[in-house]
Structure formats: structure tokens, C-alpha cells
Amino acid sequence: MRGRIVASPGAWLVWGLVAIFFAGLAGVIGSVVVNSFGVRWFDTWLPESYTTQWYGQAWTDFTLLPVLTVTLVVCLLVAGISVLVGVPAAYVLARRKFPGSRLVYLLFLLPILMPPITYGIPLATVLYKYGFAGHLSGVVLANLVPSVPFVILTMTPFIEQIDPSIERAARMCGARTRHVFTSVLAPLLVPGILAASILVVVRTVGMFELTFLTAGPDSQTLVVALFYSMSAAGIRAQQSVDAMAVIYCVMMLVLLVVALRFVNPTQLVARVKEDPE
Amino acid sequence: MSGLASESVSASTPAVRHRLAERGIDPQLFLLVPATVFVVALFIYPFCYGIAVSLQPAQGGALAAYRAFFTDAYQRDTITTTLAIALPAALFNVFAAVPIAYRMRGRFRGKRLLTTVLVVPITLGTVLTAEGLLNFLGPTGWFNRILLSTHLVDQPVTLTHNYWGVCLSLVITGFPFAFLLVLSYLSGIDPTLERAAATLGAGWAQRFFRITLPLLAPGLATTFCLTFVLAFSVFPSAILVGDPTGGTRVISIAAYEAAYVRYDYAAASATAIVMGAVELVVISIVLGLRSLFYTGSTAGGKG
Amino acid sequence: SPAVNASGPVPDKPAKAVTLNVLDVAGNLQLTQGMIDDFVAKNSGVVERVTYTKATAPELVGKVKAQQAANRVDIDLVLTGVDGLAAGIAQQLWVSLLPTYAARLPGMANYLAGAAAMQKLAGNEGVTVTYYPSGPLIEYLPAKVPNPPRSAQDLLAYAKANPGAVQYARPSNSGPGRTLLMGLPYLLGDTDPKDPVNGWAKTWDYLKQLGESITLYPSTTSETMKNLANGSAKIIASTTGWDINPRVLGTVPKEAEIGTLNGFHWVSDAHYAVVPKGVSTEKQSAILNLLAWMLTPQQQAKAYDKGYFFPGPAVDGVTISMAPPESQQAIKDYGRAQYLQLIANNPIEVPLEASALVAAFDRWDREIGGSKVKK
Amino acid sequence: MTGFETLRLDGVTRRFGGADALAGLDLEIRRGEFIALLGPSGCGKSTALNCLAGLLPLSGGSIWRDGTRLDTLPPERRGFGMVFQNYALFPHMSVRKNVSFGLRMRGLPRAEIRRRTDDAIRLVHLEEHAGKLPGQLSGGQQQRVAIARAVVVEPSLVLMDEPLSNLDAKLRLEMRTEIRRLHQNLGLTTVYVTHDQEEALSMADRLVVLRAGRVQQIGSPEEVHTRPANRHVADFLGFRNLLPGALLADGEININDLGVRTKGTPVGPISDGDAIVAAIRPEDVLVRSGGVEVTVEVAAYHGREIAAEARTADGLHLHLRTSQRLAPGDKVSVVLPPDRLLVFPA
């Protein structure tokens, strides 16, 4: 098989495309990383010299400690709540066919299909109206809008693949509904729940629009702070913005590495059985 | 005696519960309630609220905000601008993903690493990507330096602060997403189908175009929709790497400006609704095309 | 919290130390955070703690208005430029601090002439905290531009001869961009420099011609600075602060030079402190104490910073020698003696008032920046 | 768990969206019996079992344990054990945990749980595997865990839904014996679902043959094997030759295309002149002179025997099994013994 891959001319094209993509990616990330350590980088291949001062400066200038704390709290709350709310719904959707189940499914699909900015603006208005926006609670609520459906959509196939006769077997052994959930389903769902929560965290860390529209003084997450650092008024060293971007990137990568311990990369976007041989 | 008892008992147990259960309705459905409440309260309600706001502009009739949007070329053209960015980007992402995913669908060493690396850009976020593109593709970025020093060009190529910058940023964040999705659809297609085609005398092109591609088409449509949604809502990168007053003044910028620069909430909501509507039109067209294809199981038989 | 008392007389001192949430939409904290922190350190009985947030000016009104509608204002003090201030005035968001509490802010009596003019522009709602004459200036690397343009016509000719070499950022996002925009009517002798709709015929015409040889309007000033540094732009619009500070930071080479165009008028700029309606009188009291502190010469000297808003102080009699040593060093290394003459010898104008400015931005966006859009 | 004397299904009916998956099943199960539900795929066997278990609500009818009504109780309160087709072991629990699950749900004392779990594991010879997870066991071992898990709580009734269908031929044979042995040794009452007639015949005390949701026949293996109640049961039970014809006078029958008249054993009400179907097993067709001339078309080796397909001169196909070495093309004479040739109404 491998022999044929090498031989085929189409393969060269494909691997060429992949190589170009990776080169571009390396350039994009690399230039940010290099700049974040650079001192005076004008019309040259590399900066004149290197320093780590931009990181310290970014840390204080952009008050990164509270920003990171907020980011962490928002992510944990969003992941926790969407799992609590989403998993039971996913369970019902996975196990039951009832009149209107397709409609309910569509209802949960819509928030993922809509661009965040489309519903973000009216959502922010409503959240401001009820006094949530501008605070952590508003940011969490706004981020739940795509996250709850996301958990439902990722967990549904996961639950579907758990043999329903296992639940029936538990009942036949005398287990009440509560025990079926606690002793049998919960342990089996743990990997799926972990995967879904990590994905929710990844998405929430990266969710710019909704957080941007609802964040207040004490509730900015890292991406929003990053956006402000690039676009808000004032003069600042590009390097410290880049340093902040690198901090963001490293944080995401750590999350990613953790996520990939639980999920296959293709499952980050869809859950389909791998290699049915 | 027992016959009598059973008669009376079964007569006195109205089988309403059973009949509902036969149709799939029972108390377990209450588990759906929290999530439904969430989506209704935080998505449907704001959406309707937005529609209501859009119909109550400060002056003019109920449709004044929409009329204003469609009569002002500066606003109206954001639709075409957005489509001109989102459609090609989404199409490129999907169609570039196909040959690559097709190559990579089997098992091979390093596949997991490769796919992992491909996931990285999904996590970069638009802001970092924008910053990186400005650095990398800027007039004196590495990319142009390479082109200049190899004498491929004698003027730096302008790839930022214009259409191309936004497109590239959409490709960087959207391609891996499309790729992983296509890969998972491809691995859902029973590999024995292609083997079967091979034993029937089909060469690789025939196998691909007659077996794999038709079976993949519905998945491609779905992938396109999801990628298109991401591209259509492009916002930060249109500002940061694009040309937000000209070539990349996308509809989300128009909505944002209406809300936060002009404080015209009716106009903002109307713009957002128009945006959602345009998106749904595109998605409906694609899903309509999708229904022309075979969409059942992609297993080769049995079960 | 909604239950607080937001109207009625403001006490001299809060009954209990308060926490202040400060929102900066102008990049002003760079200059004033040191003053504020110092105040908190020395007046812990008045202000217990301060939180700082930064945002962009366009969002300011939406945020404040929404909070006021929800009766839950938790932005106590806003540091803003002319744009945010004016937008808030139009929407009646701000508490009128003047003239009621003018007596509690003795520093205001001591404003520099330019700052006083800026204060007039602000009406009764804002208190000028920092001020600078700004621009318009052009900035270039002498190695690349040995003979810089000396007049607006020179600049146009240079741009035509060197397509893509001249850059300024989108005015609504950029201080130097808007300073250039507002400065052009004076340079070109337009009929009414304060009326962008009817009085700027020459300016719009000039911008259109200039636009033909401009390939890029970056969305931030930083971007133009970066392009200047790496050589992809040869002449960019600048201001005093944008000249000095980026060279201090090393984003622009030290050897960059500035130039002025013949017959230019300074179009000054200032930052204001405003208090949203709905902030409790206790907090208002603390804010007044804080503002009084900030307007003392000792504190104003911190506004020299590293040339960020050069010179920076709004009140008279604040010399560089009063500034913190890092500040003095930076100005010594990167400042320009010529600024003192330029400030002394050229007229200083106040910028457009807000609605005119928005109209100018809108027209610029539609006709200059978005020239591809058919009307 | 308390036992019972009889368990009675009274017109048990279950509909899915209007279609009867099971229609009016009447059955009395006596303590200690081994009952097999037999029938082709989709005939309602699993539906019947699930109704009995309480996993599906009834659409009609009732279920009684001695004097008490059972069908209103949830599964966990009926006290039955169940072995699932795909085992349905808890994949995250060791063999021991799987087996003890039911005891733990009943909140028994730890010492007792331990003792009874050990007993059950010993019973199915899995002592060495008690600590493993189900995924680490072979199919047959998993099967035994499923059985141990079902019987450890000493259920009054054990339900098994095609428990052997996922095993390979050799193992299937072994497990049959094992299940039957457990049934006997533990004094269980068992209801066993299968579509494999051989399995049903070899294991059950009584068979219930279902077709399209309706009972066709209830009887001992021998009754069902030798006297299927109708042509469908016959078809399902290995009467591969189903030959259409008509009943003549005097109990003689005419089978179309056979060429000669013959006699058979009528089952059910048939009158002279009626269209009939005559059924006979391939192994009952005797290759013997003096019968009908047939030509062998296909012959397949089956160890000691040959399974052949043959054709009469008029084109009637006959399946037969014989120890004679036949080859395609051979012409032989076959006899259909009247006592083996059952005659059903068409």
C-alpha cells in the first residue's frame, strides 16, 4: 500500500498541499513567537536581539492574572453547566424516538448553525436588559448558547454507541433508575463527558464574539483581552501583544494536548467510528 | 375466577400510559426540559427579541430598518462582500480537504501526529491567526522575504489588509476543521466497497468518482455548511487582517457598527436578521442539493 | 448595586472607603494609572481598591447605556477621548460634574491654554486629565526619504511618485489618522475647517487624489508604525506621542524623523474623566477627591510618561524635571527639542465636535476607505 | 427471591405503531420448566420476552404470578433474571463486579454477597477470570458471566434471548449443554428465545412456536418435531419439501408434478378435493426402488450423508438426504413414506 502511495503522482500534489499548509502554519505561529522575544525587528529576517521582557510587560500591562482567572472560571462554569444540562438531553435524544424528536434536534442544531454574531447582538441586548451582561454571569450564559447544543450533539452519538441492553441488564438485576445512571451509565460516559467538556473549554476559550459582546470590566476572557490589546486605543509594543498571543496559544495547546488524550483528532469536530475493518 | 379478576383489573387500568409509551412518550422526556429551556430562553427568545427590535426603528414604518439596509448600497453590498469571502473560502476548504483526507483515510504511521498538528490552527483563534498573518505575510514578513530573495517577485506581494488576508485566515482556521470532518466521513465509508470495485475492474479514478465521491457527497455538503457558517460569521479577522472599510466590510461589521457605533439597535438587529437569513438560504440550497444524493448507510450491506 | 443613592449632594469624603471600577477607552491609563495607584496608596480611607478595564471607544456607550437601563451601573469612572465623551453627552450618560463641583477641582483653574480649549469642548460633563497638541506630523526614515515633503502638495506629489509609500490608518481607529483628517482643512485652506460636510471640499478632493496612490489603509496606527519600521511604508501620519513612544519601545527605529507641512495648525487632543449617571454619591465623592489629586502638578508630571502623549500634562507649570526619572531619561534620549518651538509657533485648534467627527468618519469610510463601494 | 407455582400470560399483546408485534399470547409456565420460544426473525420472540421481563409495557393482556398481577411492576421489581443476546455485560466492571451487581442492588450483607458471587463464579468455571474485565474474555466466557450474573440472585424465572447466537458452532454446542445443566442443577425456570430449531428441540421441555406475532403451536419437542401444527411450523422445522397438491378421496393425495398418487398423514381439517400442501423432511425421503423416478441435480457431501436435490420427470424438486453416494445426473427411485408425509391445508 505504502509503495503505491509513493508511486502515485496525485500523492505528490496532495503531500505538497499539506506541506504548503504546514509551512504557512509554521510561518504564522513562528513569526508571532519570534516577535514576542524580539528586540527591534525591522526590515530583517530576524530581530536584532532577544529578550523575555515582553512577557513580563504583557503580564502587567494587560493584567493577565485576573484575565486568566476569569477565563478559567468562565470555562469551568460553562463546561460544567453544559454537561449537566446537555447530557440528560443527549441521553433522551440518543435513546428515544418520540413525536417531535426531530424538531427538538433541530432546535439544538440551530445555535451551532447560526453565526454567533447574528444572535450575539440581540442576546447581549437581552442579557443587558436583565442585568446579566457586563458580568461573569452574562459571559457564562452567552457561552452556554452554543455549548449546551454542542455537548448534546457530541454526546448523542456517544450515548448511542453504548448498548441499551446494558441498561436493561442493570434493571433486570434489580437496579432502580437512579442506580442505572450512577452505577452503569455514568462510569461508561465519563470518557465522553471528559471529551465533550474539554471541547467546550477549547471552544469557550476561543469564543470571541459572544464574550466580546457580553463581557464587562471584570469578565473579560483572554481572547477578548487579546483583541483589545490589538485594537484598543493607545500605543503599545507589538511584541507584548504577541507575547500575550503566545500565552494564549500555549494555553490552548496545553488544553489541546489534554484533549487529545481523550479524543481522536477527528472527533474534535465529529464523532464517527474510526476504521471499521 | 382469575379470569374475572384480570378482566376487572385490565378494564380499570386505562392504558393511557401504555398508549403514550407505545408512541415513545414517558416521564424520561423530562430530562430534555433543562436543555430546551436554555435554548429557548437564551437563543429563541433573544432571536425573537431581535426581530421585534428590528421592526421598531426610531422612525419610519416597521420595515424601515430593513428598507434602510437594502437601499443603502454601503450596507447592502456587505452581503455580496461576505458571500464573496465566505463561499470561496468554504469551498476551498472542503475541496482541498477531499484529496488529502482521501490519501490519509487508511492507517499509516504518523497519522495521529499529523492530524494532531492539523488541529492546532483550530485552537489558535482568529485573533492570533490575524496577528500571525500580519507578521508572516506582511510586506517584509518571511513570506515576502523568501519570494524577494528567490527573485520570484520584485515587489512584495500584498496579502494582508485585503481580501486575501481574510481568506487566508479563514483557510487557516477552517481547513483543518473541514479536513477532520471529511476524514471522519471518509472513514465511515466501508473500505470494502472500494475493494469490491477494484475486483470488478475499476481503476483508482473510477473507484473514487463512482464509489467514494457519491457516498461522500452528503458529508461534503454538511462539511460545507459548517465551514460556511464559520466563514460567514467572520468578524475579528475581517477587521484585523482585512480592509474593514472596503473589500472586507462584511455584514457582521455592519451589524456591529450599527449597534455600537451608531447605537441604532433596530438597524443592528435588522442587519443581524438579514445575515441569519442569507446564511440560511445558502445552507438550505446546499442541503437541498444534498438530498439529491444517496444519504443512507455507507456500509456495504448486512445490518 | 441598584439600591445606592445616586443623586443628591455629594459628600466631601465617602463614609467608607469605596472600590472604583475604572474603564479606559482611550489608552489613558498608560499616563494616569500611576497617579491613581498613588492616590489609593495614600488615601486608603477614601478608595480601597481600583479595578481597571480597557475597551474600545465604540463600545462605551452601549455598555453604559445598557447598565443604566438595567439600573446596575458598575463602571464608576471612564477615561475617554473626545469621541467617547461626546457620544455619551449625546446620549446623556454622564453626570454633570461642573460647575457644581468646580471648586473641589482647583487644578482646573490652572489648565494650559490648549487644555482649557479642550475643556470647553467637553462642556460640563468631562474633566480634562491629560492633553497634547498631537499633530498632524509626518514621520519617515531619513535614509529612505532624504528630501521629505514640506507641504501638502509636496506630499501628494511624493505619493504619486511613490505609489504605496504614503500611509495613514483608518481615521476612526487611529489618532494620527484623524489628526491628519482634521488638520488638512487648515493646510489646504478649506472654507470651514469645522464643517466636514459643507466646508471641506478641498480636503475631500485632496484625500481622493492621495488615495489613488495609497494601496493600504491599515486599521491601526501600530500597523503603520510597523510598516514604517520595516520599510514597506516610507511616510506615515504621526503625532508627537506616536513619534516618541514607539521609538522608545523599539518598534520604530530611533533614527526616524518627523516633519511638518507648511502652514499647519495643531489639532489638539485630550483625555477626559467622566462619571456615568447612576454612580453612587459616595463614589462620586471619592472620584472628585481622586481627580483633584490627579490635577496637581506633581501628579500631572507623570503624564510625560515615555512620550506617549507628549508632552501630556494638562496644567501649567509642569516641567520635565518634575517627571519620574525613567520618564526624564526617555525624553532625553528620544524626545525632540524642536517640539517646544513647534508648539509655541503654530496655532492650536480644538478637534471637531463629535457629530461632525462621526460625519467625517462616515464620509471617509464610504468615499475614501471604501472607494470600491458604489454610492 | 420467592418462587412461584405458575406464571400465566393472558392474551399478552404488544403493538408498535399499529402493527401487532405480539398478538394475544396465552401461556402457562410451570415452576422448573424450560420453555423455548421459537420462530423466524421478526416473529415477536424478543417482544414476548421483553414484555415478560417488564422492559416493554403491554398494549393488552396481563401477566400473573400465581395470584398477583405482574405486568404493572417495573422490571427491577419482578425478580427475574435475564441473559441478553449480546451478553450486555457491564464493560467497566470486572467479572466479579458484574456477577455481584444484582446482589449489591438488593443491598445484601457484604459477606453474603461475597459468598454467593463466589458460588456463582465457580458454577460457571470462571474462578481464574474473576478479576478480568469483560473485554478480556472470549465469547464463551462472556456468555457464562452473563449467565452467572442472571442466576446469582436466584431469580424465580430466567429469561434468555438467543444467548448463543453470537458464538461459533463448536462453542454453541458446548454452551447448550452447559445451560441445560445449570437449569437442572439450580432448579431454574427458564424461558429461552431462539430461532434455531435444533437448539430449541435439544434444550426445551416445551416449545412455543411463533409466527408473525401469533402462537402457532405449543408442545413438547417431540410433538412439534413429528406433528407440526401447520405448514408454517413444518417449514420452519425442517420439512424442506413442501409440495402443493390436492386431497383425493380415501385419504389419497395427488402431489403436483410428482407423477404418482400417494398417501399421507393429514394434519388439521381437510376435506376431499381441498388443495393441500404435503410436507416431508429430506431425511425421510427414502431412496428405494419402486418409487418415483428422479434425477439428481445437486449433491452435497455431509459427512456420512449426501444432501441432494432431485427432480421428477415433470419437474418437481425434491430435497433428500441419504447415505448412498449420489452424484449429479444419477437417476434413482424415491419413496415418500405415508407416515412421514404430513398433509396440511394449503
Add this chain to the structure above:
Amino acid sequence: MTGFETLRLDGVTRRFGGADALAGLDLEIRRGEFIALLGPSGCGKSTALNCLAGLLPLSGGSIWRDGTRLDTLPPERRGFGMVFQNYALFPHMSVRKNVSFGLRMRGLPRAEIRRRTDDAIRLVHLEEHAGKLPGQLSGGQQQRVAIARAVVVEPSLVLMDEPLSNLDAKLRLEMRTEIRRLHQNLGLTTVYVTHDQEEALSMADRLVVLRAGRVQQIGSPEEVHTRPANRHVADFLGFRNLLPGALLADGEININDLGVRTKGTPVGPISDGDAIVAAIRPEDVLVRSGGVEVTVEVAAYHGREIAAEARTADGLHLHLRTSQRLAPGDKVSVVLPPDRLLVFPA
């Protein structure tokens, strides 16, 4: 497609990551033969078939069609037909399109494609279903589409990988005959993979018995059935009694725990005193006076026969099959006929 006289596999070997899935398979297939590859799961049957089809490259050895080397050609150029275990029907194509696929790939004229497709569909009795998609067909119908699709191109060799394994018992039996009939009528050469010995015995002209990637025996069904080459083949082919013991002098053997000495038929090289395994089928154990006393433990009804498990006084288990009506607890005498008792080296 051109036929061939012989197809020769020469030491065909396939390794997966160091482990031999198939080791040195030598086989000569003659035109018109029906060859079955038989063996337990994982023994390398599918691997062999895939190597032959060209779907797996060889790790060693070669394949020759008459004089030309074949193993370097891609599958589409070998001209073989294949029926996959899961059918691998193209789910988006109608039955007709599925069947005509191979013809279309060969670019034949439309009229000819139409004619041959119709013929093939008629051959498998799917005329009424020609317009349906595979998902709308039953398992047996899908199976027939798969066969039609493979044979329509008149391949020089048809490969079938457990084509019946997912079907129910009745259908399996019918399809066996049908496949065999097609093989004969179309004059195909067929290689058929199965793990079901009965299937292999009844269908094939020659069997290749594999175990762990190695050939154990090649021979006619009768040879393999009556004279398995070793104890593994015997075990796999229904010798349920595998009794350890030792060879004494004079061809006598001592089976542990049997209680008496007996004689057997040695297979393979054994010397006096060697440890042996004696193998006998349950149906060859005769219930007859004058033999060994055993107690029946389990008895299962099998239609005409009883399958029983019995134990000698010393605890040796014996499986037997008899038409006598035995019940658990009965004591009977059994005889192990020496010509049926095969003796293998242990």
C-alpha cells in the same frame, strides 16, 4: 475474461507487523474446481483470499496463472470476481447498477451490458428487485446481488469470503445449494472461505484446512472428514471426543479414565509408549452392550436422535449421539469402534 488451466500459489506468505497471518501456502487450483478454505477464526482464510485477489500485497511467495505471474498485478487487472463477507454492495446504486458495474468498467457496448446484466439478474431470481437499492433488500437477496455482480463479468476465478455467515439457518441452507448450482451451471472456478465445516464439506470439491496461518490438510471432503490429518483438524471437524492416553504395544491404546483398553486407527507417526490423543465423533460412539459402562448426565432431543453427555466410572466425559431415548441418570454401555477411533500424537 480468459480462463486458465491452473492457478498456482507458491509459498504465499503474508505478515502483519512481524506475525505470520499466512505462512507458505502452496496450492494448485484447477479450472472448474470448487475449493473451500476452512479454519477457525483468525487462521488466515481472509488473508489468503485477499492475497489471491490482489487486495493485500504478499510478503513472500508468488501466484501464477498458467505461465504468467499474477501477484504483481493490481486487483482490477486480475479479472477475478469476489463476493465479500458483508456483500460490499454499492449502497447508492440500484441492483441493476451494482450488477452492471463490472461490465461498465470494462467499457462494453451498452446493448451487451444490458443483456448480460439482465441474464445475471435472472440467474439469481431478482428480476422484480432490479430497481431497488441494496438497503431495501433482505439479507438473502443482497447476497444474491453480490454473487450476480461477481459472476456477471465471467471471471476466471470467483472468490467468496464467508458469504453465508450472516444469514439465518434456513436461508443459509438454501443459498448453499444456489451457490453450488451457479458454480456448476456457469462453469466457474471458485475459492470459498468458511469456518463452517458442514458448509465446506457440502459445497467443495477440495478443502484446504488452515490453522494459525499454516495449511493442515488439503483433500477431498471425504478424506478430510474421515481422515483428518491431525488432532486439530479432527477437533475442528466434529471429533468432539478428544481423549488423552498412551499407545501401548500391538496397536492397543490406553485412554485415561476410560477403564478398558481399546484399539484405534493411528494417524501420523506414533511409536509405542507415546502419549496420544484418541478422537471419535459422538455419532460414532455406539450404545451397545459389552462396552464401557457410562452414566448419562445430560440428554438433549435432536429430532430423530438424542445427543448425550455421559461419564465413565473414572470420570471421563464422552459425547454421544444415538437414536435410543436416553435420559439423565441412565446407565448404558458404549463401544468405541476401532476404525472410527483415530489416534493422533498428543
